[in-house]
Amino acid sequence: MKFHKEGYTTLALSILFVFVINALVHFFYSDNSILTWIVYILSFVLLVTVIQFFRNPIRKISPSEQKILCPADGKVVVIEETEETEYFKDRRLQVSIFMSPINVHSNRSPITGIVKFFKYHPGKYLMAWNPKSSTLNERTTIVVESSFGVEVLFRQIAGALARRIVWYVNEGKEVKQGEEFGFIKFGSRVDVFLPIGTKVNVKLGDKVKGGITILGEFDEEQPIN
Structure with missing residues (x-):
């Protein structure tokens, strides 16, 4: 530790x-x-x-190109198809993890790849479990493209108490699966947007660990962009 x-x-x-x-x-x-x-x-x-x-905590990461690791410790509060309007501008599978003040608050990259897009958004401080927090709260948006062309978007979202988001990435940077990409102080949330058809390995209410829990798996036959 x-x-x-x-x-x-x-x-x-x-x-x-x-x-x-x-x-x-x-x-x-x-x-x-x-x-x-x-x-x-x-x-x-x-x-x-x-x-x-x-x-x-020091965690042993078991990298895999086909697996998506959980980016944060916490509880799964959203699993649904939704419209992602900032980058993809189409329907994606959203998985959200709520981080309470007692959780580890470092954030880890769910996949290995190149950062294709990064943007910081100043904003409000609604409760992290509020659906509107994804688009109204202070947040960062990060898109990483895997070696086989699949893009995954993940978003750090500040909550009512979280007033400082820290990130360690920028466009063009290579990130490794399980590597820290940021930190959020106090209660907060991380959203992950996956291609439709991605197999999800968690369910609502599950407690997950960043870099350890397998959030989902890509289709080995036909990865979807």
Whole structure:
């Protein structure tokens, strides 16, 4: 288990905050043992929460060109055919994963390939499970083309609490399956848009792990663009 680089500043600020609060309590209320212990306990909980949120487990990735790996830890909240209006402008199979504040929040590429399209959209902060969040919230859109020509679109979406989306990719960059492409702080969501006909290996309500759970599989005979 590692601590994610995106959490260094938050951890440093949390340690500084805890140090100042504990120093003030110790100085002004040293004779109040109950208050002192309450502050100690809350300080400990805060630091554990920050460390837990920014944990970055080491995962063994088993790459496969025909398989689509889950891009995030969380819960499957959408599996449906829908119109993708930004890039494909046609019907696609959408699979969405909701990431709660207790989930690992690093995002991993579902396939290996070249980034054909990238765009960041400023926006609102609706609840991540709101269907309109896919088009109205702050978000990124990333399209990766596999070695055999299939394109997969995945979208980081900020939620009501998630106010910072981080990405590590740009157009033309090669990404590897299971490799980190970004991070979203606090509760959020990732949408994946697949070609119609793609076999989906998860169902609504399933708990999934980024880089580990197989989200679906392409048709080996005839991959669909």
